[in-house]
Amino acid sequence: MSVLLELSDIGKQFGGLAALTNVSLHINAGEIYGLIGPNGAGKTTLFNVITGLYQLDSGKFNFAGHDYQSTKPHLLAQAGIARTFQNIRLFANLTALENVMIGRHQRTGAGVLGALFRNKSTRIEERLSAERARELLRYVGITKSSQTLAKNLSYGEQRRLEIARALATEPKLLALDEPAAGMNATETESLKVLLQDIRTTGVTVMLIEHDVKLIMGLCDRVAVLDYGRKIAEGVPDDVRNNPAVIAAYLGAEESPSPAGGRGVGGEGR
Amino acid sequence: MMNKYMNNKVIYFVLLAALLALPFATDALLGRGWVRIVDFAMLYIMLALGLNIVVGYAGLLDLGYIAFFAVGAYCYALTGSPHLAMAFPSLFPDGLHLSFWIVVPMAALLAGGFGVLLGAPTLRLRGDYLAIVTLGFGEIIRIFMNNLNAPVNLTNGPQGISRIDPIQVAGVSLNATQEVFGIALPSVHLYFYLFLSFAVLVVFVSQRLEKSRIGRAWMAIREDEIAASSMGINTRNLKLLAFAMGAMFGGVSGTLFAGFQGFVSPESFSLMESVMVLCMVVLGGMGNIYGVILGGLMLALLPEVLRHSVVPLQQAMFGKTLIDPESLRMLLFGTALIVVMLYRPAGLWPSRVRRRELDADEVAP
Numbered sequence: 024m025s026v027l028l029e030l031s032d033i034g035k036q037f038g039g040l041a042a043l044t045n046v047s048l049h050i051n052a053g054e055i056y057g058l059i060g061p062n063g064a065g066k067t068t069l070f071n072v073i074t075g076l077y078q079l080d081s082g083k084f085n086f087a088g089h090d091y092q093s094t095k096p097h098l099l100a101q102a103g104i105a106r107t108f109q110n111i112r113l114f115a116n117l118t119a120l121e122n123v124m125i126g127r128h129q130r131t132g133a134g135v136l137g138a139l140f141r142n143k144s145t146r147i148e149e150r151l152s153a154e155r156a157r158e159l160l161r162y163v164g165i166t167k168s169s170q171t172l173a174k175n176l177s178y179g180e181q182r183r184l185e186i187a188r189a190l191a192t193e194p195k196l197l198a199l200d201e202p203a204a205g206m207n208a209t210e211t212e213s214l215k216v217l218l219q220d221i222r223t224t225g226v227t228v229m230l231i232e233h234d235v236k237l238i239m240g241l242c243d244r245v246a247v248l249d250y251g252r253k254i255a256e257g258v259p260d261d262v263r264n265n266p267a268v269i270a271a272y273l274g275a276e277e278s279p280s281p282a283g284g285r286g287v288g289g290e291g292r
Numbered sequence: 293m294m295n296k297y298m299n300n301k302v303i304y305f306v307l308l309a310a311l312l313a314l315p316f317a318t319d320a321l322l323g324r325g326w327v328r329i330v331d332f333a334m335l336y337i338m339l340a341l342g343l344n345i346v347v348g349y350a351g352l353l354d355l356g357y358i359a360f361f362a363v364g365a366y367c368y369a370l371t372g373s374p375h376l377a378m379a380f381p382s383l384f385p386d387g388l389h390l391s392f393w394i395v396v397p398m399a400a401l402l403a404g405g406f407g408v409l410l411g412a413p414t415l416r417l418r419g420d421y422l423a424i425v426t427l428g429f430g431e432i433i434r435i436f437m438n439n440l441n442a443p444v445n446l447t448n449g450p451q452g453i454s455r456i457d458p459i460q461v462a463g464v465s466l467n468a469t470q471e472v473f474g475i476a477l478p479s480v481h482l483y484f485y486l487f488l489s490f491a492v493l494v495v496f497v498s499q500r501l502e503k504s505r506i507g508r509a510w511m512a513i514r515e516d517e518i519a520a521s522s523m524g525i526n527t528r529n530l531k532l533l534a535f536a537m538g539a540m541f542g543g544v545s546g547t548l549f550a551g552f553q554g555f556v557s558p559e560s561f562s563l564m565e566s567v568m569v570l571c572m573v574v575l576g577g578m579g580n581i582y583g584v585i586l587g588g589l590m591l592a593l594l595p596e597v598l599r600h601s602v603v604p605l606q607q608a609m610f611g612k613t614l615i616d617p618e619s620l621r622m623l624l625f626g627t628a629l630i631v632v633m634l635y636r637p638a639g640l641w642p643s644r645v646r647r648r649e650l651d652a653d654e655v656a657p
Contacts, residue, residue, distance in 0.1 A: 075522075095521070096518075097524050100522060100524035105522075112516050113515075114512050115516075116511075116515055117508075117511055117515060125512045126523050128523060131505055133505045135501070137504070139497060152505075
């Protein structure tokens with residue numbers, strides 16, 4: 024198994040607040056990797072660092088063989104990291120189809136001249152781009168008209184549209200920030216099926232999630248952040264019984280009992 | 293499908309015929325002066341469409357747009373008038389007197405360059421902050437034009453540059469009445485047809501850009517810049533491109549203006565003009581080409597209609613002129629803006645997407 028993303032001693036401060044401290048982890052190609060932790064643990068900050076929205080203060084990360092320290096979001100997108108956002112950031116006043124076609128931007132090349140003269144290669148590119156976008160809409164299960172404005176889709180469909188848009192960029196790594204937030208049990212279940220299917224297409228998935236049941240049932244490996252530090256990493260079952268994790272979630276006063284079953288995700292059993 | 297195609301063809305044909313007949317109809321019904329006013333309206337439409345790229349598509353609020361118009365106008369004024377011969381007799385003994393058709397691409401490039409010059413330092417700014425900086429930029433250009441008569445007399449200062457060569461098309465000057473197929477075409481008619489062809493070109497370019505990969509990327513930036521960059525869009529380059537494309541339209545309109553007027557001076561490029569063009573875009577319908585054309589037409593013609601109706605009306609009613617038409621213009625203009633923003637916030641003719649959005653809001657409360 025080859026390593027796709029490797030973080031080495033990542034640090035990020037906001038003024039006096041250390042949002043991330045010496046976080047090191049690696050994600051193997053083909054994995055579904057979960058990132059959990061209490062609110063404010065630095066999960067989204069970590070996402071913003073590896074997608075170029077934040078510049079890191081120390082350390083570096085390696086993606087697909089290239090080291091990054093400070094870079095731009097669009098360059099990382101071109102390198103093959105695509106993401107969704109915790110608070111949905113679709114292009115609200117554009118149609119579902121246009122949203123996904125914008126995801127195709129970096130994999131297409133028509134410029135101003137192509138737009139003006141609409142020569143053959145531009146026409147073909149536009150057609151393929153629209154076809155691929157429709158395909159992706161069907162793939163993630165958006166059955167409404169592709170001409171519906173993004174803002175008029177239901178909440179669950181908006182989450183799926185974000186995934187379709189991210190997939191349109193042809194990512195190696197799909198980073199999902201709380202994809203199941205606000206979904207009911209049925210929607211979460213079909214999201215799980217979708218993510219498993221995405222993995223079979225060769226895309227590595229990294230997700231932040233609070234739905235522990237989903238994380239435990241889906242992820243190959245899980246890392247736990249607390250106060251900007253990685254406190255545990257490993258296969259879901261180990262992490263669930265890790266004393267540090269239980270302390271982070273439930274408080275540190277009582278010493279955790281290994282057989283107690285009051286660990287993270289206990290409700291899943 | 294075929295039927296719809298044919299219908300479209302018929303509509304275009306009728307529209308074309310109407311536009312070709314417009315100067316004659318205006319001349320016959322309202323007089324020669326009005327043809328000139330319609331010519332100016334065409335210029336304003338081109339400006340508004342150029343600004344629509346920056347404001348309507350890319351969502352970058354630009355309050356100094358008229359500066360690019362000024363750059364284009366001075367570009368032709370300098371290269372197409374005896375001014376250089378007077379200012380630098382040793383360098384240009386006869387002036388440059390470049391052909392208009394050489395100056396147009398030059399002016400487009402120069403204005404585009406100025407667009408990038410404005411765009412580069414303002415990349416991180418949005419909304420009102422961007423508006424303030426662009427406003428400053430517009431004023432800087434105007435003040436430069438006003439003061440660049442010393443130490444070297446480049447722009448002739450507030451007096452402006454006069455005796456600009458009339459535009460020639462295929463060796464025929466547009467400044468005199470010409471006979472075409474036995475029909476006498478006065479100068480204003482000729483300029484109308486020239487402006488019309490440029491306006492059609494500008495509409496075509498706008499339409500093509502709107503429905504392209506580039507246009508979609510601009511709209512993505514307008515909707516959500518962070519999401520756009522996360523989807524692999526180089527927001528810096530595309531914003532600069534929007535500024536440059538918009539500025540090019542402005543520059544080309546400027547050369548047409550200089551050739552038409554035969555005279556340019558800094559006072560034609562005041563902040564008020566920038567505001568006026570922005571109002572055309574907003575009032576007509578940001579992001580929709582037809583809306584912007586409507587806005588440009590209305591705001592260019594309204595003051596003239598008032599000028600020609602207010603004084604006679606007051607004379608007839610009160611026997612004297614109580615209110616100056618110029619002050620009444622701003623009053624009505626302000627009222628119109630408030631009314632439109634209250635009742636049609638997306639503009640008189642909103643873009644396809646915006647209209648759908650409003651419809652959807654009505655269906656699903």
